[in-house]
Amino acid sequence: MLQRIFFATSEVYPFSKSGGLGDVMGALPLAMHKSGIQTAVISPFYGRISTSDYHIRLTISDLPVGYPWAPITADVYETDYHGVSLYFIHRGEYFDRRYYYNDHKGDYFDNAERFIFFCHAAISLMERLGESPGIVHAHDWQTALLPAYIHFLRGRNPFWANTGTIFTIHNLAFQGRFSSRLFEQSGLPPEAWGIHGAEYFGDMNLLKTGIAYADAVTTVSPSYAREILTEKFGCGLDGILRQRELYLHGVLNGSDYAVWNPADDPYLPSHYSKKDLSGKQICKENLINELGLNPALVKRPLLGFIGRFRGQKGIDLLNKIIPALMQLNVGVVILGEGKSEHEARSLELMETYRGQLCAIVGYTEDLAHRMQAASDIFLMPSRYEPCGLTQMYALRYGTPPVATAVGGLRDTIIPWPADNSTGFIFINSTPHDFLNATTEAIKLWENNPSGWKNMMQRAMCQAFTWEQACREYKEIYRTTRLRLQ
Numbered sequence: 001m002l003q004r005i006f007f008a009t010s011e012v013y014p015f016s017k018s019g020g021l022g023d024v025m026g027a028l029p030l031a032m033h034k035s036g037i038q039t040a041v042i043s044p045f046y047g048r049i050s051t052s053d054y055h056i057r058l059t060i061s062d063l064p065v066g067y068p069w070a071p072i073t074a075d076v077y078e079t080d081y082h083g084v085s086l087y088f089i090h091r092g093e094y095f096d097r098r099y100y101y102n103d104h105k106g107d108y109f110d111n112a113e114r115f116i117f118f119c120h121a122a123i124s125l126m127e128r129l130g131e132s133p134g135i136v137h138a139h140d141w142q143t144a145l146l147p148a149y150i151h152f153l154r155g156r157n158p159f160w161a162n163t164g165t166i167f168t169i170h171n172l173a174f175q176g177r178f179s180s181r182l183f184e185q186s187g188l189p190p191e192a193w194g195i196h197g198a199e200y201f202g203d204m205n206l207l208k209t210g211i212a213y214a215d216a217v218t219t220v221s222p223s224y225a226r227e228i229l230t231e232k233f234g235c236g237l238d239g240i241l242r243q244r245e246l247y248l249h250g251v252l253n254g255s256d257y258a259v260w261n262p263a264d265d266p267y268l269p270s271h272y273s274k275k276d277l278s279g280k281q282i283c284k285e286n287l288i289n290e291l292g293l294n295p296a297l298v299k300r301p302l303l304g305f306i307g308r309f310r311g312q313k314g315i316d317l318l319n320k321i322i323p324a325l326m327q328l329n330v331g332v333v334i335l336g337e338g339k340s341e342h343e344a345r346s347l348e349l350m351e352t353y354r355g356q357l358c359a360i361v362g363y364t365e366d367l368a369h370r371m372q373a374a375s376d377i378f379l380m381p382s383r384y385e386p387c388g389l390t391q392m393y394a395l396r397y398g399t400p401p402v403a404t405a406v407g408g409l410r411d412t413i414i415p416w417p418a419d420n421s422t423g424f425i426f427i428n429s430t431p432h433d434f435l436n437a438t439t440e441a442i443k444l445w446e447n448n449p450s451g452w453k454n455m456m457q458r459a460m461c462q463a464f465t466w467e468q469a470c471r472e473y474k475e476i477y478r479t480t481r482l483r484l485q
């Protein structure tokens with residue numbers, strides 16, 4: 001394929017990240033580039049990005065954006081990131097904020113406006129660059145209008161005639177649902193309104209628009225691709241997903257082992273590998289000391305949880321089983337932020353079990369790495385999980401996960417007691433089943449050290465590579481473009 005692939009995303013690590021989307025977009029374009037495809041990424045220029053990072057420079061000032069609300073311009077910053085062209089769309093009033101999508105009061109009131117603007121700016125930028133993209137690959141609701149814009153531009157503007165569009169759903173629960181007034185302001189033609197297009201029960205639904213108009217839709221694991229066709233996991237969009245089933249694919253995310261590898265992770269006090277695990281114990285001792293946990297816990301299992309404090313991640317299930325876990329004389333470390341009720345509960349539990357439980361409310365990249373290394377068991381009681389990266393990282397760090405049998409967790413963890421098991425899986429999202437599975441893991445750790453070590457080493461051998469994901473995406477790009485000819 002000669003034409004470039006343009007990824008459009010609201011996050012790209014290491015420049016911006018609020019969760020797994022950032023990790024994915026920091027790694028997939030690089031892997032695509034390494035596989036021989038010319039690749040570019042378009043993302044917002046948030047206030048916290050510094051131009052001294054990676055020699056980011058202003059390359060286009062006052063790019064007119066064909067924005068329906070008012071004549072408006074964007075500045076474009078650019079850098080070459082390991083061979084991938086990164087374009088950052090800058091407009092201070094939209095993106096120069098402390099957080100990406102919301103603050104403690106809730107979602108930013110103008111999120112629709114911000115990301116409609118971003119999608120228009122991306123179109124204007126690609127036209128200004130003057131080379132028709134081979135594929136525009138958009139991710140999640142923030143960029144979901146791009147496939148629709150390109151769908152309608154194709155018939156009107158030869159520049160777009162051969163550009164294929166792929167839309168990847170990272171989380172079906174976040175849909176970008178706004179008042180129908182936004183539709184008029186989105187610049188989509190009237191025929192895009194209706195149940196087969198942008199409308200969802202009288203509202204404008206950006207994620208649904210992407211699903212409806214992209215040439216192909218993907219999501220981030222094969223199991224989740226099947227689950228979202230059902231009412232239980234479909235978040236109200238299972239109907240349109242079933243309509244588009246022929247063009248729906250599940251491509252398992254990779255894990256970026258250049259960033260997440262205990263053998264050379266710069267955030268760790270000591271490195272280790274499956275051949276020599278001794279550094280892992282040092283990481284554990286350091287973390288126990290750093291967080292002020294009881295030093296006697298170095299001889300007991302340390303359980304870690306890292307994730308957004310939302311129903312999805314099952315933080316409430318974890319909080320419920322904490323008293324029972326404390327009875328088992330284990331240490332627990334929790335890192336996350338989100339709903340204030342869960343934050344408050346975790347902090348309250350920390351007060352009750354001081355020295356045995358530490359809850360850190362906040363977002364700290366380096367601590368996430370150190371926790372992966374220091375923990376013996378990784379807890380992931382998600383109610384649904386499109387892919388999940390933290391369990392992949394846990395596997396690589398020799399930290400067998402205890403996880404629910406959903407989405408990408410099913411696709412990446414081989415459950416005990418299989419001979420080749422790498423972790424523990426439970427079926428029902430209940431405190432009872434979660435506690436049982438966690439207790440089973442603790443018992444194995446206590447009673448069978450060599451069995452546990454073997455499981456750790458098997459976990460560390462698992463490889464979820466971006467090379468594999470790239471092969472699958474390239475095949476989807478190829479068939480999409482064939483259909484356009």
Ligand code: ADP
Binds near residue numbers: 336
């Ligand atoms: P999701 O994208 O649903 O939040 P993933 O497992 O795909 O879940 O990715 C989460 C990413 O965000 C991982 O890199 C994880 O380490 C990181 N992360 C989540 N919460 C925190 C936090 N509170 N502090 C630091 N990193 C976090």
Ligand code: GLC
Binds near residue numbers: 024171220385387408
């Ligand atoms: C979403 C999902 C998570 C996935 C990540 C990256 O945030 O919740 O399961 O790993 O996107 O695709």
